[in-house]
Amino acid sequence: MSNFEKRISELMAKMNLDQMVGQMVQPERQFITPEQVKKHHIGSVLSGGGSVPGDNKPEDWIAMNDEYWAASMEADDEHLAIPIVYGVDAIHGNSNVTGAVVFPHNIGLGAAKDPEMMERIARTTAREIAVTGVEWTFAPTLAVARNSHWGRTYESYSEDPQIVTEYAPRFVRGLQSDLGEESVIGCVKHFIGDGATVHGIDQGDAQIDEEELRRLHLPPYQAAIDAGVLTVMASLNSWNGLKCHEHRYLLTDILKDELGFRGFIVSDWDGIDCLAEDFGKAVELGLNSGMDMFMVTEKWEEFIQHTKTLVNSGRIPKKRIEDAVRRILRVKFEFGLFDKPRPAERKLSKQTEIFGSKEHRDVALEAVRKSLVMLKNDDALLPLEKSTRILVAGKNANNRGHQCGGFTVNWQGAISNEEIVGGQSIWEGIQTLAPSAVLSDNLEGNEANPDQHDVAIVVIGETPYAEMLGDIRVPGLLQEYSTFPNSTPIPLDDSEVAEVYASNLYLHEMHPEDIATINNITSRGVPVVAVMLGGRPLVVEKELEASSAFVMAWLPGSEGHGVADVLFGDFDIQGKLSFSWPKYDNENWNVGDPNYNPRFPYGFGLTYDKTNN
């Protein structure tokens, strides 16, 4: 970080407590107006997943942030001109916005094993964000996911910290680059151990010793900090029974002091709420942990009041507030926010035609092609000839929403083609390359007939989910889990837990329609190429057995054509598993485990070149 300290000190010398505390607050856009941003000196506003302005076009986003920005810059006797910074979850492209290029989720990018491409993806994503007048994305996620029951496994590049550590600096540099007109502020998350919780329970307890925490989960953050990442988001999980959001040792002693992080730490979504029954106490615990900005979506006025009371009573030292504000201002100065024009006047705001452009989509297409992993290919059935007589079936064959997964248009993702403007479904990609291909009427393959079809491509797998709603939790588990000493309070009765995705890893149980479709087709004498969409490895013994070839496509995003490119051999299939693949639900293999014995090992992936299969 270059030296803006003098300018920061001069500005801070003018700031009263109200103006300082206001900088530390990040409400959600639905709960704050531009007038309130000015009145309360607010430092940042965010959009939660699916919280979009107007018609959800780039112009609507620019107009929205321009209004917030203008209010924040309207100096008068009460208010100092300090620009707000607007944050979104652009975690696989600027995927909230209609017509965005939606990139493969991180689990597929991990399989591509291409750090150089990561920088190009990030740079393209930064352009797709900046063109909407937004300055900050809560990405990349640096989770090292160690249990595929976790609903956020797909946000992780790998169970192997080496891949995550290689990717972290490349993605940060791609997003932030020269901190200029085509750059955005990066935010590595969630610090720390989000992928290490017992049973993969989202926001659960990472019950690991410090040696393992440092060996597996810390290196990506060091690499990101060395690359100059400007913000870090604290995690909602606990470490050995204590929430990261109140963990001074993790956030201050390690992240700030030991790793030398000089940007600011932002809390996660209302993450301080669960620190204490009393909100004032929760605020105190959050402040004392070392967090600097607080994502308090609705209760932001209460937060401000409690913080001022805590400072005026001496329970929170003024220097803690000053540290937070200095860090926030440092990031805003580093990013040039004081010198950038208002959102509506910025360079890319006048080039909205680049949003969702072919140039950007070509980067996503490359990522899709490189992410696919082939698990089976009997008799070298793949790649297919374009003249092959093909029947296409499966619930995920013609659904761009299903291809994209969570954090797309809505928090929980999209479930139709119509919601994803631009790109192609896998079917649309196949149809383009093989015009004689036919789509099964009800996607169940009843038309299969060996006199008319040489092969069927059946697209199976998961449907979209996000966060805890994607967890796979064995019934009764919660009783065991919640008896851990000082564990995060989890309702004893499973029925109290938000609806989770499934109760085990068996695809044929969570989605019986898939094996039914495959069997429906093979029983009529037509061989099947299975293409699976999903955010994690699942147990697929039945589907593998019934298929002649099997390709894992993860969550490829809007550019489904990339799947077709590989199925027809226009591009070799090159992906290698960045996660161990299980054979039973009660396994949990990670590369390096003693007696390592997964169904497919980390690094597995067949290619069309028979010499190296």
Ligand code: GLC
């Ligand atoms: C969510 C997620 C976090 C996201 C934030 C803002 O709860 O945990 O990854 O950035 O809230 O949407």
